Amino acid sequence: MRAVLVGAGLTKVEEHWDKGLTELMAEASLQALDSAGVSTVDAVYVSNAFGQVLQEQSNIGAYLAEELGIRGVSASRFEAGGASGLAAVIAAVAAVSSGLYKSVLVVGGEKMSEATSEDFVSLLTTEESAESVAALGVTQLAEAALLYKEYLKRNRLEHEDVAYFSVLGHEHSQTAPHAQYQFRITLDNVVNSPVVADPIRRLETTAPADGAAAVLIASRETALKTDGYRAVVSGVGAATDYLSPFDREDPLWLSSLSLASQRALELAGRKVSELDFLEVHDSYSLLAPLSLEAIGAAEAGEPCHLARKGWWTLSGEMPVNTFGGLKGRGNPVGASGLYALVESYLQLTGRAGKNQVDGAKVGMVSSMAGLGSLAAAVVVEAWV
Amino acid sequence: MRAVLVGAGLTKVEEHWDKGLTELMAEASLQALDSAGVSTVDAVYVSNAFGQVLQEQSNIGAYLAEELGIRGVSASRFEAGGASGLAAVIAAVAAVSSGLYKSVLVVGGEKMSEATSEDFVSLLTTEESAESVAALGVTQLAEAALLYKEYLKRNRLEHEDVAYFSVLGHEHSQTAPHAQYQFRITLDNVVNSPVVADPIRRLETTAPADGAAAVLIASRETALKTDGYRAVVSGVGAATDYLSPFDREDPLWLSSLSLASQRALELAGRKVSELDFLEVHDSYSLLAPLSLEAIGAAEAGEPCHLARKGWWTLSGEMPVNTFGGLKGRGNPVGASGLYALVESYLQLTGRAGKNQVDGAKVGMVSSMAGLGSLAAAVVVEAWV
Numbered sequence: 001m002r003a004v005l006v007g008a009g010l011t012k013v014e015e016h017w018d019k020g021l022t023e024l025m026a027e028a029s030l031q032a033l034d035s036a037g038v039s040t041v042d043a044v045y046v047s048n049a050f051g052q053v054l055q056e057q058s059n060i061g062a063y064l065a066e067e068l069g070i071r072g073v074s075a076s077r078f079e080a081g082g083a084s085g086l087a088a089v090i091a092a093v094a095a096v097s098s099g100l101y102k103s104v105l106v107v108g109g110e111k112m113s114e115a116t117s118e119d120f121v122s123l124l125t126t127e128e129s130a131e132s133v134a135a136l137g138v139t140q141l142a143e144a145a146l147l148y149k150e151y152l153k154r155n156r157l158e159h160e161d162v163a164y165f166s167v168l169g170h171e172h173s174q175t176a177p178h179a180q181y182q183f184r185i186t187l188d189n190v191v192n193s194p195v196v197a198d199p200i201r202r203l204e205t206t207a208p209a210d211g212a213a214a215v216l217i218a219s220r221e222t223a224l225k226t227d228g229y230r231a232v233v234s235g236v237g238a239a240t241d242y243l244s245p246f247d248r249e250d251p252l253w254l255s256s257l258s259l260a261s262q263r264a265l266e267l268a269g270r271k272v273s274e275l276d277f278l279e280v281h282d283s284y285s286l287l288a289p290l291s292l293e294a295i296g297a298a299e300a301g302e303p304c305h306l307a308r309k310g311w312w313t314l315s316g317e318m319p320v321n322t323f324g325g326l327k328g329r330g331n332p333v334g335a336s337g338l339y340a341l342v343e344s345y346l347q348l349t350g351r352a353g354k355n356q357v358d359g360a361k362v363g364m365v366s367s368m369a370g371l372g373s374l375a376a377a378v379v380v381e382a383w384v
Numbered sequence: 385m386r387a388v389l390v391g392a393g394l395t396k397v398e399e400h401w402d403k404g405l406t407e408l409m410a411e412a413s414l415q416a417l418d419s420a421g422v423s424t425v426d427a428v429y430v431s432n433a434f435g436q437v438l439q440e441q442s443n444i445g446a447y448l449a450e451e452l453g454i455r456g457v458s459a460s461r462f463e464a465g466g467a468s469g470l471a472a473v474i475a476a477v478a479a480v481s482s483g484l485y486k487s488v489l490v491v492g493g494e495k496m497s498e499a500t501s502e503d504f505v506s507l508l509t510t511e512e513s514a515e516s517v518a519a520l521g522v523t524q525l526a527e528a529a530l531l532y533k534e535y536l537k538r539n540r541l542e543h544e545d546v547a548y549f550s551v552l553g554h555e556h557s558q559t560a561p562h563a564q565y566q567f568r569i570t571l572d573n574v575v576n577s578p579v580v581a582d583p584i585r586r587l588e589t590t591a592p593a594d595g596a597a598a599v600l601i602a603s604r605e606t607a608l609k610t611d612g613y614r615a616v617v618s619g620v621g622a623a624t625d626y627l628s629p630f631d632r633e634d635p636l637w638l639s640s641l642s643l644a645s646q647r648a649l650e651l652a653g654r655k656v657s658e659l660d661f662l663e664v665h666d667s668y669s670l671l672a673p674l675s676l677e678a679i680g681a682a683e684a685g686e687p688c689h690l691a692r693k694g695w696w697t698l699s700g701e702m703p704v705n706t707f708g709g710l711k712g713r714g715n716p717v718g719a720s721g722l723y724a725l726v727e728s729y730l731q732l733t734g735r736a737g738k739n740q741v742d743g744a745k746v747g748m749v750s751s752m753a754g755l756g757s758l759a760a761a762v763v764v765e766a767w768v
Contacts (some may be wrong), residue, residue, distance in 0.1 A: 020515050043622075052436045052463070057514040058507075059465040062758040065624040072624035072643055075758055076471035077463045079436070082445040087460040090484075091475045098482035100474075100620070123442075129443040129450075131404050162765040236429075236484070259456055374446035374459055378709035 007036030013330030037227030081369030085337025155301030173324025191195030237263025391420030421611030465753030469721025539685030557708025564714030621647025
């Protein structure tokens with residue numbers, strides 16, 4: 001259960017009006033292949049959340065392989081909402097570890113700019129139970145708002161305490177060349193931005209985004225034959241939970257992420273305290289502190305207090321979302337997990353530029369579908 | 385790269401107006417778990433082609449796990465058109481072989497009855513390139529019709545020679561309890577049924593269908609702890625090709641299936657001649673002879689001549705589509721590969737009833753997306 005990252009690629013997250021979904025994914029994929037100095041792979045795993053609805057494109061694994069000129073490979077698409085990217089990565093790591101494939105190109109892509117904000121809310125709600133929740137008109141956004149209120153009340157926190165995580169994202173994304181939002185925002189900006197579902201403000205959610213990110217995953221033996229930078233995937237884990245937080249024993253406890261991260265850390269033989277940085281899924285600002293609690297990086301409510309001490313910044317005790325996370329870098333849903341993995345690979349190979357975490361040797365990437373119905377985690381380490 | 389089938393389940397293929405997609409999949413899944421005498425698994429892999437469009441349901445892996453009452457497991461959805469089912473199976477076999485999971489529930493489901501025939505043609509066409517072919521209005525059906533004409537001309541065959549494969553499907557499905565069409569049809573019925581795209585007749589294609597099929601895949605060690613019947617997955621393979629047959633060197637040569645089956649047979653250490661039965665993807669009648677050629681069971685045009693000698697029947701030299709294939713048993717797209725695998729498992733464990741192939745020890749299941757843009761093959765063997 002060990003695999004090696006030997007190449008990566010990504011496009012800027014923005015509204016790519018001039019490029020199609022497959023074109024974006026091909027661009028990231030070719031960068032990944034080039035960076036490893038290889039021209040083909042055994043398999044192409046695509047992660048994409050909404051292309052069947054937005055682009056009316058099924059079977060995109062085969063389509064992308066054709067675009068890349070590497071026909072004859074194995075291919076498939078993975079879909080698990082916001083966890084699609086890491087679901088594909090976990091399957092690729094297993095395929096390489098089992099000996100089935102020597103190398104797998106995992107590429108996540110999403111093109112949402114054609115979608116209106118209303119479409120976006122509807123699409124995200126299809127991650128919940130369409131037969132019940134979605135049909136009743138309860139959006140994922142509305143559920144997130146209820147959680148937010150409960151979180152503030154239970155932990156005696158102010159709106160600004162949670163809203164801070166949006167500020168943190170932009171703090172890191174302002175120097176991230178591939179980020180959707182390369183500027184600072186203040187707490188005032190966030191809490192004064194329009195209400196989208198009280199208490200959630202516009203700047204506490206993500207916007208529709210286009211982008212693609214790719215990694216090349218190889219067996220150790222194959223990795224030694226490649227040219228580029230290397231990092232190790234030492235642990236993976238995934239877990240489900242009830243789709244609706246309100247069916248869970250405690251709506252504020254992300255048990256899926258807790259289980260997924262425990263499994264990944266256990267396989268890697270690592271503890272949370274050994275991590276040099278952490279990528280968490282902040283599609284709503286509230287999910288950042290909830291994730292930090294589930295992973296075991298802080299106690300209930302504590303992420304907000306530690307934030308005031310600069311704990312989660314690039315130079316803090318535990319840097320979080322080093323290129324801005326979903327809020328700052330952007331959230332092309334099916335690609336988000338891959339972006340975080342590529343960013344971690346840059347950290348571990350000392351190529352994170354102005355966003356470099358000094359001496360980064362071990363990190364963890366986490367993602368989730370919806371409000372934690374499915375979570376996945378991947379531990380990555382520097383090649384030694 | 386060996387894994388064990390330890391349980392299976394399936395629903396009848398029909399129009400299930402009274403059941404939702406998740407409900408159908410839960411039914412097949414629970415059968416699979418029960419038959420192995422286990423109550424949970426490490427992962428749930430769902431294969432489904434069109435649920436995001438037809439049921440507006442994303443993230444169905446997590447949703448199904450919740451329905452099954454086995455939260456906390458890993459989950460993901462696989463989508464690769466008609467090859468979705470075997471794509472999920474291959475990933476599950478790799479996950480079990482790598483040691484990541486001890487057991488994986490792979491369940492395919494599709495619910496198409498709400499779709500009109502026109503919807504069905506459009507959906508299948510999203511398996512082709514939506515950005516070019518589909519947008520131009522060239523359906524997959526139209527491409528299949530062009531191939532059909534070319535096949536008849538090149539091999540100097542009559543329409544009835546190819547249409548026979550629909551008759552063969554119904555010959556086998558008439559005694560298949562879970563089949564959509566449990567009745568005989570004649571060559572006259574087929575060639576006199578309405579033209580859907582000349583020369584393809586209505587009875588040479590499949591109809592919208594609902595259904596779900598599941599298998600439980602375990603490591604050898606875990607398999608020994610289960611109660612039920614066992615069979616071995618000894619080889620897997622997958623490969624892509626150009627999406628449009630007319631971009632290929634020879635539009636009548638399914639190179640994806642040729643590669644996929646070679647890979648699966650090689651891993652299994654088997655030859656085509658050692659197979660006791662074969663499941664091929666006959667979403668159009670023409671794809672049956674084309675598949676038999678690509679797999680190496682017959683030379684170009686020969687499948688039609690051998691058919692006249694009874695070669696492909698249950699008591700023939702090489703039984704094909706032993707429960708009726710996509711035409712006779714039915715084609716719930718994302719579930720089709722799983723149905724064929726469950727049927728093979730029944731063959732290898734001597735439980736195929738009136739459809740039993742005498743002394744079946746080794747078989748191969750094959751599936752494809754579209755007209756061979758992606759093909760997958762799985763070799764299965766009796767437990768010894």
